[in-house]
């Protein structure tokens with residue numbers, strides 16, 4: 579059995595990208611091997627790999643695959659090819675900040691080369707570094723974040739911000755893992771997280787597998803469990819954080835934050851600095867909408883009338899006034915975010 583304290587969601591092996599197929603979990607643990615950039619992009623679109631840092635690493639590996647298997651014999655042709663691959667990876671899912679950040683890093687590495695061979699080496703190395711750094715960032719997020727949790731706390735999370743959403747260890751679940759590693763007894767409550775059920779399929783699986791006490795609830799039970807005083811803290815991940823502290827995360831996060839505020843429960847977001855976007859305004863961030871089928875069907879079985887109107891946004895926006903602190907690998911950021919985020923991200 580895999581331990582999600584150490585498991586890797588995605589890895590590079592001699593010109594191949596190997597990733598866990600998350601659409602098959604929790605029933606089957608299977609891997610997909612990609613040799614073409616398009617195959618990784620399809621895996622991102624189908625959510626076989628998902629979670630902002632994980633799709634960031636996948637985007638970097640998409641560029642690495644394009645470089646590694648190139649037939650180009652001059653640098654301008656190679657750059658064109660890898661830029662194309664990077665564009666596909668960035669556009670696969672629009673809300674997370676990490677893919678564009680990762681593609682930018684790999685392309686910048688290639689631009690330092692003076693030959694095709696050197697460019698290939700630099701791009702593959704950069705993709706590997708991005709993946710390694712993500713695990714390190716998650717460990718540091720855990721180290722800082724666990725100080726916010728007390729022995730005996732029950733933490734409510736949303737979706738899956740665990741090892742499976744990153745290259746390894748996790749962000750929100752990294753905070754919980756680090757607290758458990760410190761010997762604190764932490765219980766977790768996770769809503770199922772319709773429509774793609776990442777809470778039920780992935781978070782419950784990861785934590786249960788690692789022997790961390792997890793209780794699954796229906797999305798509709800969140801207010802009730804808070805009112806019953808079953809929740810001490812909320813810790814969620816983030817797909818994109820703007821410079822003024824708006825958090826874009828899995829649909830349902832905003833209602834958790836509103837309910838947490840109503841019940842005076844601290845609400846924390848945990849994310850690596852690669853998920854921050856200091857350039858965009860919150861109102862310009864694109865919220866991904868996915869197929870109506872995710873709502874009208876359960877396990878392929880129709881549960882709503884044919885022809886009914888459906889709206890399926892899969893992320894939402896939580897405003898800074900509802901966020902107690904943001905946990906990053908550079909430390910814990912507290913309000914006022916319009917000042918502290920820039921300060922934390924730009925300090926050497």
Ligand code: MRU
Nearest residue numbers: 628629630739743749815816828
């Ligand atoms: O649609 P998904 O499964 O990619 O959404 C994932 C989330 O919303 C996570 O909470 C987020 O990416 C943070 S993961 C460390």
